Amino acid sequence: MFYILLQMKNNKKGMSRDMGLVVQKFGGTSVGSVERIQHVASRVVQEVENGNEVVVVVSAMGKTTDQLVSLANEITTQPSKREMDMLLTTGEQMTISLLTMALHQKGYEAVSFTGWQAGMQTESIHGNARIQHVDTTHIQSQLKQGKIVVVAGFQGVTKDGNITTLGRGGSDTTAVALAAALKAEKCDIYTDVTGVFTTDPRYIKDARKLQAISYDEMLELANLGAGVLHPRAVEFAKNYQVPLEVRSSLENENGTVVEEEPSMEQNLVVRGIAFEDNISRVTVAGLRNQLQTLSTIFTTLAKNNINVDIIIQHATSSDRMSISFSVKTEDLQETVAVLEQNREILEFEKVEHESQLAKVSIVGSGMISNPGVAADMFEVLAQEKIEVKMVSTSEIKVSTVVPYTDMVKAVETLHVAFELDKQLVTA
């Protein structure tokens, strides 16, 4: 239902629009200075002039959060998480008041709300709380009075009245949660790019902005480091079927719609290619082939805050096996050190490692109904003589680890092979 309305609006530009409720989210860069806040006010006013009710969610201005963190670090290296939340939430509170003043200055009625005033109730975990309930009473009362409501992103409050924050990408989550609770027609995530691309346009000149993408695909891309939207926000949007649009706060053009089943570009099997450099592969050889081995080795690494990505296990004999896994190169040295420290417990023969690798992944929900996509990918890479060091697959993703020197070539070739460079004809 929302989806149909949305499509209509995207297609009927310039025509009269239905009155609806829109949630707009602007990140730290978009509100990084007084001038930018004034520009954001113009974008908000534009949506109001289109006949919509508007709720705006904003982050802290530019580097404010970093500055507050270093202030805390001058006092203590281990600040209490409750007090960090108290400190950091001043950042968005500054932005909401300044943006509201800018809206007043343009002659529009507007009112600002902190997280607790906006009814963003969270669990009692500081620094990374999940939203439990949104009480929209105050927001709705202000909307009814014809006001624009400006809400501080990233922050909430516990039942006991303690201020919490939602962790990284928290403002996206605030926006999506509000859109869900207010049954908004859509949620626009304004950012410093114009949308979600088939791959990173900074590396691949033929990278093309997608008109639409599914929640699941966006989740895979977000997790793969595309970085436009926080995975938790995408998950929230999927659970509550909130139609998102990722769009530019500077350029006035359509962005990328994130929704359950993109109707446009549906013939695309692969929707995007993500890639990441500075990957290392670690191989632990001569491990005892026992039930507990896998669990022991990765629990040890996790305890040392080492994030492991792709894992491959292969038995070398009936009582011995090897495990290979990928880590970020910045974690390599510590990974090896941790393994060596635990040599006696883990009972392995040797640790080998290789750096200068990269991860290249293709993502697309069309893979589910199109077997052989992974095979196609391997064939393309083989033709280009690119050695595949590791492979990992999910229902809608195939990831490969390749030499770093072949990363861009791999992406370019796959981009052409899966026809991501071709602009499709849409309704």
Added chain:
Amino acid sequence: MFYILLQMKNNKKGMSRDMGLVVQKFGGTSVGSVERIQHVASRVVQEVENGNEVVVVVSAMGKTTDQLVSLANEITTQPSKREMDMLLTTGEQMTISLLTMALHQKGYEAVSFTGWQAGMQTESIHGNARIQHVDTTHIQSQLKQGKIVVVAGFQGVTKDGNITTLGRGGSDTTAVALAAALKAEKCDIYTDVTGVFTTDPRYIKDARKLQAISYDEMLELANLGAGVLHPRAVEFAKNYQVPLEVRSSLENENGTVVEEEPSMEQNLVVRGIAFEDNISRVTVAGLRNQLQTLSTIFTTLAKNNINVDIIIQHATSSDRMSISFSVKTEDLQETVAVLEQNREILEFEKVEHESQLAKVSIVGSGMISNPGVAADMFEVLAQEKIEVKMVSTSEIKVSTVVPYTDMVKAVETLHVAFELDKQLVTA
């Protein structure tokens, strides 16, 4: 009761103290940097180590408020008062979190509260709200758990959940209101001076710190620009009989106790001398001697935000009269302009004015029972050939307007004449 306890403690330094609840307030200068916040933490810890429960009230760091105001002014010259409150209250919120972290760092349990978390309920007036009710439930629950409670000064919340500020000197008022609501043993106002002086030590070298002063005297001195304590806070303290002590955040010495009836120094008729330069006198001559004249002239000035201090009216004939009043010299030009603009309505003959004046006031509750104090003052000034241009009196104050060039001489002579330079022997 409070008073007796307080005296005992002041006199029995170094001896074991009763366990009690103390409210400490530190202003913007005292928390102006990370180093100063750490120093404040030491002062708080000292009070805890003395066996007291402690609630700390803090202002925004140094110039933070000014910076936030100029940020708002970049956006609009007339910011909404609600949004200014939203913006400015981030200042104290930063300080409470940083001070709490500093207390943790020293190994003490502490928790921070914003105004709304601390239960500071105010009327619905932004920028200058009065406290209506303090719900101390949260604070008391934390104190019971053995924690130091750090509260944001200057801020409150309305019944509807809007953030308000208490106006100038608001943090003093927060501290006093909390002390009253929590039935604290005393409220220490830490500042950048060591106490309340008989007169301004920057001008008069014999100025002496008072050991005690009454609420009423402090009110007169505060209103006369002594500036150590905000009048509203003193009024609040008087109404709820909260024993205050004004003391230095840097020096570790006793300050000045503000209480109902100072027992020490009770033989002093005059407790202090306040003075202020940049005063102008305006005389409006040839006004019609009618009932409405006074009201019309001062309503007109008030509408133009001109603050009038001393007012003298004298009839020059049965149907004509003159009015003289004092204003700050910075307001003189506008005062004359406003009068001239309203010449037809006010029906006066001419406006005369004189600048380069100063106001010198003696304050002391002993005046009530000692008639002739004003006469003594005039005699002292006459002996020094200081011309008195205007006079105004209250029960515990005599103010004179004198030439600016005689200001310091007047204060010096009065300081000696009323024996303010003499250290009195106390119990």
